[in-house]
Amino acid sequence: MSKIGATDLASFLAIANHKNFRRAAAEIGCTPSALSHALRTLEERLNLRLFNRTTRSVSLTEVGERLYSRVGPAFRDIEDAIDDLNSFRDQPVGTLRINVARAAAQMELLPWVSGFLAEHPDANIELGIDNAIVDMVAEGYDAGIRFGETLAQDMIAISLGPRQRTAIVASPAFFEKHPRPRSPKQLKDLPCIRFRFEDGRIYAWEFARGGIELKVEIDGPLTVNDQELGISAALDGIGLAFAFESQVEGLLREGRLIRVLADWCPYYPGFYLYYPSRRQMPAVLRAFIEYIGRGRPA
Incomplete structure (x- = not known):
């Protein structure tokens, strides 16, 4: 077997860390195709498969996991040693x-x-x-x-x-068509802008007042996975949005958004x-x- 060098192992670690050829290639400064070729060459020289690869996923094989567990800490020690030289710079x-x-x-x-x-x-x-x-x-x-x-x-x-404190907001135009909720439970009868987490869960809006804590499963015509997009949708009158005060304070001052249920909105670390x-x-x-x-x- 020909000698395996540090460059080969660095390529392997980048792929193992990111589970994605495009992101791994960007980290080490090459093209995804070049990185894929380097991995094939490494596996051929080892005569072992290190990754299971499909068009949608990249995962370590058992052999790959074993190599990663040994090589990863060693490379981090090398990176730490080199980075420690920064202490000699201003x-x-x-x-x-x-x-x-x-x-x-x-x-x-x-x-x-x-x-x-x-x-x-x-x-x-x-x-x-x-x-x-x-x-x-x-x-x-x-x-x-x-x-x-x-x-x-x-x-x-x-x-x-x-x-950080939360805020429930909607546009003036929205409230020309819909009543302002007086309690969190009334949100179930109003169109709201839902937020979906990366794992697929829909966020249940959280409220607290006087020792009472509530989670409300809201519904509405629009679901987003980005809070800023949800705020923009609220500005367009699509529904009520769940945000943080610091995200919407300027829009509230300008009157472009109206806040409701402020006494139910808790603070978070x-x-x-x-x-x-x-x-x-x-x-x-x-x-x-x-x-x-x-x-x-x-």
């Missing part, structure tokens, strides 16, 4: 990969990112927008941004901002930057954490 270099829900990116993260990049011109930040809760380490991310209540217990978390405990933290992540620790950007 400015961190390299790419910080952050997995973030779209709403969190728009509502909280971008001001932090812009301020950090202005101070650290040699650093890069790659945002992976994903509303699903992903295995951050397996997907090759350094950190993630989510609500505090959704974080795994084994993660280190740093607050990015204050609590704000957004947090979270990351796994590691022996050696990437220098660019360490610098980003230090930047956050100095307080909210202007």
Whole structure:
């Protein structure tokens, strides 16, 4: 068997991390076809199949899982050792990969990112927008941004901002045709804009007041998987939308949206930057954490 090099294993790890040839190819800077050819060559040299591949999915075989469990930690140790050299520089270099829900990116993260990049011109930040809760380490991310209540217990978390409160909103034109609900249960009789999670579940709107907590299964003519799109649909009069105050405060001031059931809308823990405990933290992540620790950007 001919010698297997670091480049071969790096290609294997990229595919194993992403389970997607296009994203893996983008990470290592080649075309998907070139990466597919490299994998076939590696499997032929090993005389073993490392992945099960169909037109819709990529998954590790048992042999591939075994190789991944041995090679993955070794490569992370190498990356940590190289990244540790950043401590000898005045400015961190390299790419910080952050997995973030779209709403969190728009509502909280971008001001932090812009301020950090202005101070650290040699650093890069790659945002992976994903509303699903992903295995951050397996997907090759350094950190993630989510609500505090959704974080795994084994993660280190740093607050990015204050609590977030929900808001139920619709356009003035909508309320010319429909009554304003006085209780959450009345939403069942009104057209609402539903939100579907990445796993296929439809979100049941959550309410709380005076120790009473309610979940309401709403219905309506439109279902989306993006909150901003739902707000746009509310502006067009399609239905009531579930949003966060910070997303709609400007539209409420301008009178383009009207809020209802405010006394039933609870607060949630704000957004947090979270990351796994590691022996050696990437220098660019360490610098980003230090930047956050100095307080909210202007």
